Amino acid sequence: MSDGFKDSTVAFLYASQTGNAESICYKIYEEAVSRGFQATYHVLDDYRKFNFDSLRTAVFVVSTTGDGDPPDNSARFWRVLRRTSKDPKAYGHLRYTVLGLGDTNYSNFCNTAVRLDKQLREAGAQTFYPRALADDATGLEDVVEPWIDGLWAPLAKVAVCGSGENTREASVAVEDAEQAARLVVDESSDVDGIADAVGAMSLAAVHQPLVLDFRAMAGLQKLTGTPRLPAAICSAVPSEKASADRDADLSTCPPWHEALVSEHEGDSALRPFVATITGYRQLTSADAVKRTLLLDIRLPESERTDVCVAGDSFNVFAPNDASLVSALLRRLDVSGDDLVALKSLDDRVELPVHLQRFQKGRYTVRDILTWSADLASAPKKHTLRALAECCTDTRDRERLLFLASRQGSAVFDELRRQAPNIVDLLHAFASCKPSIARLIELLPSLAPRAYSICNAPGNGLWRIAFNVVEYALEASDPFSASEDQRVSIERRGLCTPWLEMLARGNSGAHILVARRSGHFRLPPATTQPIIMVGPGTGVAPFIGFLEQRAVEDSSAIGSAWLFFGCRSPTRDHLFRAELDKWIDSAVLSRLSLCFSRDAAARDAADADVYVQDALKRHWEEVAELVVEKKALVFVCGDAKGMGRDVNEALADILCRYAAKHPDALPKLGVEPTKNDLDDQQEAMTKVQALQVLMRLASEKRYLRDLWA
């Protein structure tokens, strides 16, 4: 499709919520430079820096978050694209390709990539290489690696490729072949080997055990599908500069928080700011399985004219756990207090965006590890591939290569299930000792965490309700001397235990927060009925909705029906008093409760097990509200389980309603066919019902705020 013109510069652009798209985009950019392309690399929201309107060649790497939503760091870009892409010639000069990251466990697989591709095409841009969509459920690498391999030839047709040294790639290919040939696992030593890895458990102090069974390596001569060795990109050099100023009161914010604020100058809606934790309340009983806290966050005077409304969410910038950072420093034998400057190993290649602020040498190693690198992110195959090269022990190296290979997929999946942080990994592979620069460049950036506001904002107060993420998982140790082979592994989340610690400590801790662009909003004084589905902490935004309704004229607003679920009415019935009060005052018209782990309470209250069961029980009333009264349906909570099951339940409900009331089909935008009318059961198929739900979502009558 090349028009013969070759562009001199290729822009590598990403949108990323948790760092995957960012690091993959950087990897491609870095390889492009080493192949001789002149390249730039930007986050999509920096569209002014890469001059989007006059861009000629671009490679987009974008992930999808929430319920098919684009990542936060592309919100401003989408606003611009929506405006400009109405002109079918707006991007006639742009040649592009898109790599989408997503997860087929979510209902809108890779929606950001699909939408971006569509909008660019509609605005006249042309693809120079087919789009690919990678699935986190099966392993991003399966799609990403071959897509990158295939990119270079088409890219060279549309962009000038100078005399780049391709030596690095050639040497890596040779090295890979050698490694494959060298991987000869001695079957007899294998059992001992596993015992070693299992033995690492007993050393567990700060770190947690990893229990992996490497017997599948026995007899393997060659590994395939191992990702290419990520190139080294930076070095950490001691810095003589003065350390950045620090305010002891703000030690719970990133030391560069002022710079972050000024980087967002001109975008007051999304600019971060420092807020204060002023109180908390535990919403669950002491014997509940999960601990749910309600936290009060006071906004500073400058933010009192709050643009947030009920249902909006915001980001919290949280650090890695201090003891985890210390354990990592000890394990690598590095002083955390040293000031370092990160330098690119190749002048032509910029550092990844999240590392660029460390080029001036004003921050310590501890600062970088605490606030910038995600120490607990799920292990990635290319990281394991790189760590393999940092081992002095052959067995460690071979095992890491195996984990990164196609043959090691089952063991890799088990590794991911055990959710190790980087310290756990380094203890399990005891001879692995990456340099601090290598480790920093391999770890993804630490992304802020999003929370729904659970009050009606407006008086300078945001409340959030969250479960403190702490759990134990089990692994089976086949070589355990005891009869019980189970090993318990403790895990903690990053942000919620930290918020709990701040809340339970002295009131007044400062945290850095930033508003997010929101779509999950209750229109003011709406006359349409609303249906809210929010089990567990998914109820949070609805508390805000109900606070908003409580001050609206009740005679002029539509009805409100809440489906709420918890384990047991005595342990984790969140906001029980508030909900009872709103039922009494008719702010809430109807409340359907579900108790998943308390059969006696269920019988006593005639409640259901899960919210999707309650929806199905009241199918005809729910469908009537949606079809005849144009109700707004809001769903909030866990994306994979609840979000999917409620979507299915709603589709079933619509099918059932259409079967009983075929005359309702046109109201759903579905044409009755002759065959449909012959057989009422088939009045509307499930596929059609799912399409109706998608249309309702696009019309903002079916809104979902879903999270992992």
Ligand SMILES: Cc1cc2nc3c(=O)[nH]c(=O)nc-3n(C[C@H](O)[C@H](O)[C@H](O)COP(=O)(O)O)c2cc1C
């Ligand atoms: C809270 C959450 C919501 C998600 N929603 C979707 C979705 O709607 N569709 C999809 O294809 N993938 C979804 N994903 C999967 C991510 O797109 C996928 O894990 C990707 O690798 C993340 O890339 P990133 O780290 O660059 O953001 C979701 C992941 C999370 C954690």
